[in-house]
Amino acid sequence: MNVVPTTRRASKLAIHFGADAARRVRTMLHRQNLRNQAISQRVLPSGAIGCLGHAEMPEQGNLLFFTGLPIHGPDIRQVADADTAARRLPDHDGAFAGVFWDEQRGILTVVTDCLGMQPLYMRHVEGELTLVSTTAAMHGDPDLAAWGAFISIGHPIGERSLMNGLQRVPPASILTWDSAQRRLEIRRYWHWPEPSGAWRNHDFLDALEQDVRAYAALGHHGTLLLSGGFDSRLLLFLLKRAGIPTEALIVAHADEYDDADGRLAEAVATGSNMRHRKVHPPADFFSSPAYLDYLRASDVGYPSLDLFIAKVASQIDDAAVWDGLAPGFVFMPLHQHEGGFDAYRRHEVRGRDSAIWRAAKTLFKPEVAEAMFEGFSDDFRTETSRLPQDMHGLARFVIENRSRNRASMNPLKVYASRTDAYTPGLSKDFMNHAATIPFAEKRNGRFYRNLFARLDRQALATPFLSGGELMRGSSAGSTYWRERARAQFNAQRARHPRLFPGSPPPRAAHSTFLGAHLLEPDPWLNPRLRDALKDVNADNYLAWKLLFHWKAWQWLHRGRFERLAGGGHAS
Secondary structure (H helix, E strand, C coil): CCCCCHHHEEEEEEEEECCCHHHHHHHHHHHHCCCCCCEEEEEECCEEEEEEECCCCCCCCCEEEEEECCECCCCHHHCCCHHHHHHHHHHCECCEEEEEEECCCCEEEEEECCCCCCCCEEEEECCEEEEECCHHHCCCCECHHHHHHHHHHCCCCCCECCECCCEECCCCEEEEEECCCCEEEEEECCCCCCCCCHHHHCCHHHHHHHHHHHHHCCCCCCEEECCCCCHHHHHHHHHHHHCCCCEEEEECCCCCCCCHHHHHHHHHHHHCCCCEEEECCCCCHHHCHHHHHHHHHHCCCCCCCCCHHHHHHHCCCCCEEECCCCCCCCCCCCCCCCCHHHHHHHHHCCCCCCHHHHHHHHHECHHHHHHHHHHHHHHHHHHHHCCCCCHHHHHHHHHHHHHHHCCCCCHHHCHHHCCEEECCCCCHHHHHHHCCCCHHHHHHHHHHHHHHHHHCHHHHCCCEEECCEEECCCCCCHHHHHHHHHHHHHHHHHHCHHHCCCCCCCHHHHCCCCCHHHHCCCCCECCCHHHHCCCCCCCCHHHHHHHHHHHHHHHHHCCCHHHHCCCCCCC
8 A cells, every 4th residue: 555655745835936936935834834834945947836844845856745645546656747747646535635846847737636625725817826725825805706605605615715816726636837838727637427326336335444544554543533423433433343443532512402412422432442532622612712723724714603613623632533524425415405406595595684694784885795695696506507406416516515615524624734634435436436326315314324234233323413413323212312302402492591591692792802803994894883783792693703704814814813813802
């Protein structure tokens, strides 16, 4: 099994071909350097290439390194020129971006993984090319259409980022930059499979176990992030079958069903005899420096205030973590309602009259809010019109967009700032089969249950909590009924807080970051905003949250984050 040596793996990259390349690359690396890692840089005749971590940057000759963790690939010593790089780098699986510089020909080749899960952003304008691992490396204005998607569905669509002019490098891309001609070409090496019966005879468990063994061969057994859902439980029993010793980390989730997720995870770990530990994030987490770290690591790219995944990220203290399957939603159709895109629009897309868009209209100038909504609407129509309007097309849309852009679905966006993320299932062959599984086979955990029945029936002994829904295990035992009663009680408490003394006030009132700086003059915002938000209460809580994300994004991408974040307190 070929393993890419650590001297060829970096955590972040920055590349620029154009004016003042050496200074720009060093500046972009500094903006991405959250862990004070070593900076390596190579100055070229018309550009510069740099990275964070241990990747080698010889002073002359060819360069080859990766961000992310490529697995199952060829011996990289075989890659000696740009043409070979374009042929061989796509043979890797896992989440990665591979970079090869052909010194003799002056050609840069960059290859992204088959679903583009490893973050990589590009700006190409006026004969210049810039590539970075995080948007925080760049300064720029907001992309209003992407912000409209942020408001409507929680993440940008397609290749957009929240920054105008900075886009994701497409999935399964072979990007070639001829530095002499200043010419950019991008072509795809893999495409989404058409519906077929390919899934029927594929051994998914064997394929996943091969990925598990490949990650373990990188030299660290890692920590399993264990929840009460399906993905992490499947990984637990795959690790057990492969004989890979590891420990489970369970993060208490008191904000949802009084920690039903944590209790179910503990039951699974205990029943499978896996060593585990449970941690309890502080009640004031969203007013803590740890949350600021999360915001920096995530580029403030999706709504995260009150989001549980931010707490999980703060508890990781190992060199590597196993975090479910990549991409998410492969075996379980969450956010995919029967009825295709019509049902998706009704259930998942927040329309003009939704509470969050009413908040947006309070915050932004009318023309800005309108540009956001119309920009998102145009993008949504464009993205969905290229896909089949059935459940197969919807699954593709959700995986290509939500899985790729949301932190809770794509651990490469946040965890990689502090650890390696092992993500079994991210391969061309796996997706050629998994993407053809019909909706009916995945509904209500059916496909997972069949896998567990083959893998280890102990995995079915404990109920599941998936997408906020409590689901039976192999039988409706006492654990299921006890958790169901707790869930019903908590639902009543949420609906009628006045009947339950001590119910918490809006969380925004306790955030250190909701202060005077949020209301400073801003050309995009409603000039009468200060009057509308003079208090923090349940009626304007969504407006405060949206304003916080908008401002935090601006601060981070304008170099003011450290000075301003947390600089004031909400009244």
